[in-house]
Amino acid sequence: VNHDGEEATLARLAAHLGPGAKIGDDAAWLDTAGLASGQLVATVDSQIDGVHVRCDRVAPQHVARRLVAVNASDLAASGALPRLGLLALAAPPGYDVDSFLAATAESLAQLGAELVGGDLARADQLVATLTLLGVPARRGPLLARSAARPGDRLWLGGTVGESAVGCALVAAGGGWRATDPAPHLPPGLVLEHRDAAQRALHRHLAPTPQLALGQHLAGLPRCAALDLSDGLAKDLTRLATASGVGATVDLAALPFSADYEVLCQHLDLDPLGLGLGGGEDYVLLVATAPAHNLTELGLVPIGWCESEPGLRARTADRAVRPLESSGWDHLGRLCPPAPKGRQEIAQGEAKRSPG
C-alpha cells in the first residue's frame, strides 16, 4: 500500500524527521570536525526475513528497532557510540516502508544517532541493511577481540540462551503486532511461567545494545570484547582465535535469566545447549586481566583464557571436556540451530488449549 514510489516515501520521511533532516542528496555529508579522537567506527548488519526475523509475525517497526539494536551492539563491542546511520531497505510489494523508515530514525535518535542516508528498492524478501557510524566513547586503547591474553578472566555482560527461547516462541506462533506495546505469545499456547516466556520474546525481538558497558570497558588498560551474536561457543572461538589463546568456560557459572531453565523444560528446549549455541544474545563477552573485577559493572565471570589453544568446558562435576564451536553461522544455515525440540514446541511438553 505504501509503495507509491521512492520519491514520495522519502518526502514523507523528511517531513517526519523535521526541518533538520539530511535525507536527499546522492551522498550524506558527515561533519567529522567535532570528533575529538579523529576516529570513526563503522559497522554493517542486516535483518533478513526468514533468516533473522519473521515478517509474517513481527511488524515493520519492530524489525526496524531490532536492526538498529543489533548494529549498535557491534559498536558497543568496540567501545563506540552511534552517531550516523545509512539504511538500505529492500522490501516486497505492500511492505509498510514508511513505518520501517520512521522507526529506524526514531530508534537511532534514541541512541543519539541520526539517519542520514539510504536506499530503497523492491525485493522478493525483506533485506534491511543498516550501516552505523560511531565515535569512540573515549580516547585510549580500542576494544578488539584480539586483545585477550592467557590468564585473563572471561566475563559476560548478561544472560545467554534467553533470546533463542524467544526465537523458538516466534517459530511457534509468537510475534509483535505494529501497535502492541509488547510481543505476544503463540496463540493457544498454555504455559506456566508466561512472564518468563514474555521476557524471552522481548529479549529476542528487542535486544538492548550494551553501549554504556562498552564505554566503561574502553577505559580499562587492556580488554578484549565482542558481542554475542552467533552463540557463546562460536563467538568465544572467535575471540580466542583472534587473540591466539585457548579458553575454558565454567558451565555452572553461565548466567541464565529468571525461570529460564524451567521455561526451557516446559518448552522441551535444552537450556545449556541454547546458552552455548543459541545465538543472538547481544551481550558483551569480555576478557581482561584478573586484577580487574568487573562485577560492579554487572558482568558475570564465566571462565578464563589459557595458552593452550582450543575451547574447553568445565562441567558441574569439575571435569574438563572439549567444547564444540557450535554457534549460528549465517552462511551455513538459514535459521538458528534447532536444539532439541526447537521446532516442536507446539507438540512438546507445553500444553495447548483446545481453542
Add this chain to the structure above:
Amino acid sequence: VNHDGEEATLARLAAHLGPGAKIGDDAAWLDTAGLASGQLVATVDSQIDGVHVRCDRVAPQHVARRLVAVNASDLAASGALPRLGLLALAAPPGYDVDSFLAATAESLAQLGAELVGGDLARADQLVATLTLLGVPARRGPLLARSAARPGDRLWLGGTVGESAVGCALVAAGGGWRATDPAPHLPPGLVLEHRDAAQRALHRHLAPTPQLALGQHLAGLPRCAALDLSDGLAKDLTRLATASGVGATVDLAALPFSADYEVLCQHLDLDPLGLGLGGGEDYVLLVATAPAHNLTELGLVPIGWCESEPGLRARTADRAVRPLESSGWDHLGRLCPPAPKGRQEIAQGEAKRSPG
C-alpha cells in the same frame, strides 16, 4: 559450493587482501585524523538480482564491480573520492561469495578505497549492499542537487540511453561470464552494429563513475550536480525540485553514443525514450551559471534552468512541450521502464540466426 561458513569465507578474504586487511572485529575503525576538511561523505546502494542485475547472466565478480561503480558514482556527484567500503552480502546457497568479495575489494582498491567491514548472510535472492565512505575532493562549496538557479545552463557528463540498451540486451540473453574479458551478446542474435551493442552491454554492466569530473566541478564557485541513475527526466526533476527551479531540455542536444540511434532502430527501441527515461546512465547532470563553459571538461550543454517550475522539452521543430518525469522508480517497478519493444528484442527487427 562456497557456502562453507562465514568464518572460512572471511578468512579467505583476509588472506586475499593481505596482512593489512582490517576485516575481523565487530566494527571497523576508521582513522579520520588525516582528513584535511574534517568531513566525510557517505552513500549506500544495492544491487538486487532481478531488479538491478540478472545473476543468471552476469557473474558474481561483474555484479560486485557494478555495485562499487554505482556507489562511487554517488560520491562523484558529491565531489568526493571513495576511501572506505562496507559490504552487506545476502546471497542464495551456492552463490560464489568468495569471488564477489574479492572483486569488491579489488574494485574498491582501483578507486583508492578499502574494504573495511561487512556482513554475510543467506537469502533467497542476491541483495548486495555497499556503504561507501569518501572524502571531499577539495575544500569549498559542496556539490548538491539543490544549488541550481534560474538561468543556469544544464550539462551532461556523457551520453544517455546506452545503458538501457545494454539492459535490454541482457534481458534478451546477453551477459558476462566470470572469466570473459568482455560481456557477450545474446546468443543467436544477428545484428548489424555489433560493436555498438557490445559497448552498450559494457556501459550497462560496467559503468564508469565520473570521479575526476566531480572533483573538477567541486572547484566551481557554485554548481548543482547529481548522477543519472533513474533516467534524465526523473533525475532532472529531482535537481529542479530540490533547487526550486524549472528546466527545459533541448532534445536535439542530448548526447548519444556512436551508432546508438541506428542500434535502437535495429532493436526496435525508442532512442529518445531511453535517453530521457532509460536510467542507469551514471553520468553527472550539472547546473551552473552560464559564465562557466564546461565543454573543456567533456560536458555537453543540454538545456537551462528557469524560474517557472516544471520540466519542459524543446523539440527539433523548436516547439516547447511539457516533459513527463518518467524515470525508473525502484519502489514503483521491478525493472527499468519497458519502452517500445524492450522485452521483444528477440522477436523484433533484429534477425536471429537459425542456430
